[in-house]
Amino acid sequence: MTDQHIATQDNDHHDHDSHHGPAKGWRRWLFTTNHKDIGTLYLTLSFILMFVAGTMALLVRTELFEPGKVLLNPEFFNQMTTFHGLIMVFGVIMPAMAGLANWMIPMMIGAQDMALPRLNNWSFWLLPFAFTMLMSTFLMSGNAPDFGWTFYAPLSTTYAPKSTDFFIFSVHLMGLSSILAALNIVVTIFNMRAPAMTWMKLPMFVWSWLVTAFLLLAVMPVLAGCVTMMLMDRHFGTSFFNAAGGGDPVLFQHVFWFFGHPEVYILILPGFGVISSIIPTFSRKPLFGYHAMVYATVIIALLGLVVWVHHMFTTGAPMDAQLFFMYATMLISVPTGIKVFNWTATIFKGSLSFETPMLFALGFLVMFTIGGLSGLMISLVPSDYQYRDSYFIVAHFHYVLVSGSLFTIIAAVYYWLPKWTGRMYSERLGQWHFWLTTIGMNVTFMPMHFLGLAGMPRRIPDYALQFTDFNQICTVGAFIFGFAQLIFLYIVVMSCFSKRFPAATSQVWEGAHGLEWTIPSPAPYHTFETPPDLATVNAAAPQLE
Amino acid sequence: MRRIFLFVLTSFFAIAALATPGINMPVGVTPVSQEIYRLHMAAFYVCCVIGAGVFGVLIYSLIAFRKSKGAKAVHFHEHLGLEIVWTTIPFLILVALAIPATIVLSHIHNTDQSGLTVKITGYQWRWKYEYLDQNISFFSDLSTTQDQINNKAAKSPWFLLEVDHPLVVPVHTKVRLLVTADDVIHAWWVPELGVKQDAIPGFVNENWMMIEKTGTYRGQCGELCGLNHAFMPIVVEAVSPSDFAKWVTAHQARVKGDHS
Amino acid sequence: MSNHQKSHKRLTLILVCGVLLMFGFAYMLVPLYKLICQKEGINGRSGATASSMAGLSIDTTRTIKVTFLTTLHQHLPFTFKPVKPFLLIHPGERKLIYFYAENKTGHDMTVQAVPSITPGDAARFLKKTECFCFTQQYFFKGEKADMPVYFFVDPAIPSSIKEITLSYTLFDVGDFLKKQQHFTKGRIDL
Ligand SMILES: [Cu+2]
Ligand SMILES: [Cu+2]
Numbered sequence: 003m004t005d006q007h008i009a010t011q012d013n014d015h016h017d018h019d020s021h022h023g024p025a026k027g028w029r030r031w032l033f034t035t036n037h038k039d040i041g042t043l044y045l046t047l048s049f050i051l052m053f054v055a056g057t058m059a060l061l062v063r064t065e066l067f068e069p070g071k072v073l074l075n076p077e078f079f080n081q082m083t084t085f086h087g088l089i090m091v092f093g094v095i096m097p098a099m100a101g102l103a104n105w106m107i108p109m110m111i112g113a114q115d116m117a118l119p120r121l122n123n124w125s126f127w128l129l130p131f132a133f134t135m136l137m138s139t140f141l142m143s144g145n146a147p148d149f150g151w152t153f154y155a156p157l158s159t160t161y162a163p164k165s166t167d168f169f170i171f172s173v174h175l176m177g178l179s180s181i182l183a184a185l186n187i188v189v190t191i192f193n194m195r196a197p198a199m200t201w202m203k204l205p206m207f208v209w210s211w212l213v214t215a216f217l218l219l220a221v222m223p224v225l226a227g228c229v230t231m232m233l234m235d236r237h238f239g240t241s242f243f244n245a246a247g248g249g250d251p252v253l254f255q256h257v258f259w260f261f262g263h264p265e266v267y268i269l270i271l272p273g274f275g276v277i278s279s280i281i282p283t284f285s286r287k288p289l290f291g292y293h294a295m296v297y298a299t300v301i302i303a304l305l306g307l308v309v310w311v312h313h314m315f316t317t318g319a320p321m322d323a324q325l326f327f328m329y330a331t332m333l334i335s336v337p338t339g340i341k342v343f344n345w346t347a348t349i350f351k352g353s354l355s356f357e358t359p360m361l362f363a364l365g366f367l368v369m370f371t372i373g374g375l376s377g378l379m380i381s382l383v384p385s386d387y388q389y390r391d392s393y394f395i396v397a398h399f400h401y402v403l404v405s406g407s408l409f410t411i412i413a414a415v416y417y418w419l420p421k422w423t424g425r426m427y428s429e430r431l432g433q434w435h436f437w438l439t440t441i442g443m444n445v446t447f448m449p450m451h452f453l454g455l456a457g458m459p460r461r462i463p464d465y466a467l468q469f470t471d472f473n474q475i476c477t478v479g480a481f482i483f484g485f486a487q488l489i490f491l492y493i494v495v496m497s498c499f500s501k502r503f504p505a506a507t508s509q510v511w512e513g514a515h516g517l518e519w520t521i522p523s524p525a526p527y528h529t530f531e532t533p534p535d536l537a538t539v540n541a542a543a544p545q546l547e
Numbered sequence: 548m549r550r551i552f553l554f555v556l557t558s559f560f561a562i563a564a565l566a567t568p569g570i571n572m573p574v575g576v577t578p579v580s581q582e583i584y585r586l587h588m589a590a591f592y593v594c595c596v597i598g599a600g601v602f603g604v605l606i607y608s609l610i611a612f613r614k615s616k617g618a619k620a621v622h623f624h625e626h627l628g629l630e631i632v633w634t635t636i637p638f639l640i641l642v643a644l645a646i647p648a649t650i651v652l653s654h655i656h657n658t659d660q661s662g663l664t665v666k667i668t669g670y671q672w673r674w675k676y677e678y679l680d681q682n683i684s685f686f687s688d689l690s691t692t693q694d695q696i697n698n699k700a701a702k703s704p705w706f707l708l709e710v711d712h713p714l715v716v717p718v719h720t721k722v723r724l725l726v727t728a729d730d731v732i733h734a735w736w737v738p739e740l741g742v743k744q745d746a747i748p749g750f751v752n753e754n755w756m757m758i759e760k761t762g763t764y765r766g767q768c769g770e771l772c773g774l775n776h777a778f779m780p781i782v783v784e785a786v787s788p789s790d791f792a793k794w795v796t797a798h799q800a801r802v803k804g805d806h807s
Numbered sequence: 808m809s810n811h812q813k814s815h816k817r818l819t820l821i822l823v824c825g826v827l828l829m830f831g832f833a834y835m836l837v838p839l840y841k842l843i844c845q846k847e848g849i850n851g852r853s854g855a856t857a858s859s860m861a862g863l864s865i866d867t868t869r870t871i872k873v874t875f876l877t878t879l880h881q882h883l884p885f886t887f888k889p890v891k892p893f894l895l896i897h898p899g900e901r902k903l904i905y906f907y908a909e910n911k912t913g914h915d916m917t918v919q920a921v922p923s924i925t926p927g928d929a930a931r932f933l934k935k936t937e938c939f940c941f942t943q944q945y946f947f948k949g950e951k952a953d954m955p956v957y958f959f960v961d962p963a964i965p966s967s968i969k970e971i972t973l974s975y976t977l978f979d980v981g982d983f984l985k986k987q988q989h990f991t992k993g994r995i996d997l
Binding site: 077156160161245286316328329340344347353364367368375382388390391392461 | 569570571572573579580582583586587590591593594597598601602604605608609612613614615618619620621622623624625626629630633634637638641644645648649651652653655656671695696697698702704705706707708730731732734736738741742743744745747748749750752753766767768769770771772773774775776777778
Binding site: 727 | 872874876878880881882892921923925926927928929967968969970972974976978
């Protein structure tokens with residue numbers, strides 16, 4: 003990639019002497035303030051961690067292949083489920099979305115870079131430290147954190163291994179990183195838009211990220227507060243979560259889920275934005291209901307702040323509280339439904355082609371709908387008594403997160419990869435990747451619905467005999483799913499480093515609209531040093547008619 | 548694409564058709580579990596209808612509007628009426644679901660007089676049952692052997708779902724459950740009884756069950772509680788009131804015998 | 808350019824303030840939660856403070872069974888039992904119940920009883936004018952005492968509620984000592 007950037011740098015050489023090309027070697031990456039470099043760093047870290055957390059998931063699935071001990075003892079199993087969740091959420095999805103934001107938002111709004119480039123460098127480089135610290139707990143005496151990614155007190159305070167303090171600090175660092183990134187994104191979108199880029203011309207991806215960034219700013223500090231209280235309970239004699247000193251373990255869950263539920267939308271909303279770019283492109287038709295989509299996104303985020311107790315229906319809340327949170331949760335399916343219906347209406351009477359990004363977008367649409375519908379079932383308090391903490395929940399949130407986040411990230415990578423590297427990827431392998439991933443995903447997670455309904459609790463390393471058949475299917479699916487990602491790795495590496503595939507045009511996709519498609523592929527190191535004019539901006543916003 | 552849709556649709560209808568145990572939520576043996584089951588199925592069918600609608604339009608579009616078949620895009624992209632329609636209809640469906648859910652919930656919160664009170668305490672990693680009025684109290688431990696878990700012995704049919712001392716309760720009696728924990732949070736969950744209640748150290752939660760059929764009902768701890776979370780099952784034996792009275796007498800006699 | 812920089816600075820500052828505010832909000836959740844718990848009776852927390860029963864009249868048409876329950880946290884070597892397993896009470900009527908406690912630890916000890924009232928829907932209606940759980944309790948080695956609770960049921964309680972459980976979990980609070988140790992108000996030493 004380095005040569006390509008240097009090569010294009012020459013064509014792009016204006017008489018700005020303040021703008022040099024990238025530095026050489028490792029210094030380029032360590033000191034970079036360029037949004038494209040930082041985007042690449044985020045995406046690379048996310049890609050590496052995806053294989054780490056994916057391997058952990060495969061270990062979990064191996065242990066669950068049959069009843070009785072297979073491979074892992076319960077301590078290590080609990081550490082694997084904990085780390086799989088933590089890394090997937092904080093190390094894979096959030097950095098990948100931040101990487102996409104870094105790469106695309108300046109290009110989509112006609113800005114030359116992020117508003118606070120040096121801060122941008124910091125917000126990325128905090129992450130490798132955070133994850134090194136988190137992973138180092140495996141080398142410590144005693145267990146690594148083993149209390150699940152939701153780390154409920156008192157299991158994570160009074161009863162936790164010593165290494166929990168490192169976990170707490172690494173969560174602080176991750177939180178700080180996300181807050182800085184979100185700050186930067188908000189300032190960029192507010193202040194750096196091309197003069198002609200008014201609010202209702204913003205691409206949906208930018209809108210989604212703006213809303214996400216506000217959610218991050220609102221709830222990441224609460225997570226920081228939550229783990230700080232844990233730290234104080236562990237070492238400084240407070241008792242926020244300990245009944246003996248006047249605290250309450252249920253309070254932990256309130257603080258955690260006040261962060262935790264909006265976090266779900268933090269993981270998904272940027273993906274919604276990606277889909278709102280891809281589906282119109284391959285339907286060759288503008289996004290249906292742009293305004294409704296914007297409002298729906300904002301409403302989802304606002305409602306998402308007042309539904310957190312739906313994770314805690316079995317903790318013994320009074321009935322009126324349960325009812326309030328049930329109604330609020332059910333209500334979220336209205337704006338979510340609006341999104342699904344508008345995407346479907348965009349496809350309707352389009353002129354469809356099925357390149358890999360579109361396949362992943364359609365896969366998202368189908369599986370996210372399934373996950374959304376099971377979410378509606380879970381919102382009903384009485385039924386939730388049976389679903390809570392069973393595999394039904396595991397199935398539900400994997401349908402939502404694998405499609406809503408992972409599929410959308412993969413779709414985004416295929417969609418914008420030619421813009422980043424200047425070369426197309428192997429379409430044939432991309433199709434293989436999609437079909438194997440989709441089949442693997444459904445074979446893995448569909449049977450989990452049945453397991454949960456039949457009474458299998460989550461987070462158990464061993465299970466009763468009647469759960470054997472479905473667990474074996476799940477494990478087979480998981481390995482197909484995992485194998486498929488190796489194809490993805492190969493495709494991306496080839497597109498970055500091999501010259502075998504054809505060079506991409508600046509438009510790349512026939513039906514694509516948006517400012518990012520008006521600049522050459524690969525995108526020059528510096529773009530939009532002069533903001534695009536009104537005509538360019540308007541031509542890039544098909545919702546204007 | 549179509550293959551996936553077929554797979555998804557068939558698996559959805561598979562659940563609907565096969566209401567066999569092991570694939571769907573058990574109907575259960577208490578009024579609450581049965582009401583929950585009916586609510587669950589109603590919600591499931593509603594989801595099927597919505598899913599069929601969305602996927603129907605999607606599948607049709609994916610077949611009919613392919614560029615390779617010469618489809619030309621029709622440029623429309625805003626329609627207020629449609630937006631209002633697909634805001635209102637889902638909202639009405641939600642109201643229709645919320646009503647039965649609220650009714651069932653009010654039944655769960657019913658606080659009629661109970662015939663028996665059992666205090667349940669979760670420990671790392673066992674349950675303790677105390678019959679408040681009968682002065683009976685005992686621990687209930689997993690009875691599956693370590694050899695079975697380590698694959699050194701043949702697994703019993705109720706591998707990991709068997710205990711040394713089950714909770715014995717009479718049928719047709721409202722049993723009040725007072726649930727708490729000693730160390731970390733656990734959850735007392737028996738699917739067929741429609742009860743899942745978190746056990747929280749320092750606080751007591753209340754739930755109840757009225758079992759309509761004698762038999763043995765099994766469940767597990769529902770909240771991650773550390774190392775042996777998978778190894779603290781729950782077994783409830785529902786017996787006739789006269790058998791229960793006999794069990795109580797026998798148990799009390801045995802405890803007295805142990806003391807003298 | 809400098810104009811740009813200035814507006815970046817201003818917006819960043821506003822957002823940072825928002826972030827700090829939200830961090831504070833996480834801590835605000837603690838008193839907020841306690842307040843809501845007291846109002847709504849979540850976890851029986853309404854039972855942790857004294858209430859007044861001024862202006863209540865006794866509703867003799869209804870009788871509610873109040874069961875008492877005790878738990879010793881982590882096998883604390885204490886005896887801790889209500890002197891009666893339950894009481895029948897009319898809404899609006901005040902009753903007194905003693906809990907017997909004996910320190911069998913072999914040394915002096917401070918304990919705290921954490922109250923919990925179920926069902927959750929009833930918790931906010933069972934109120935206390937005086938309770939040994941309002942403060943920590945100091946016990947000499949081998950000391951035995953009856954500790955009082957004066958309580959009443961608010962007549963506003965829904966008529967569907969016929970049974971209430973008042974339970975206490977006794978904790979060793981050696982790590983959380985409060986200033987007012989040796990507090991033994993109303994206790995009958997045995
Ligand atoms: Cu949630
Ligand atoms: Cu458990």
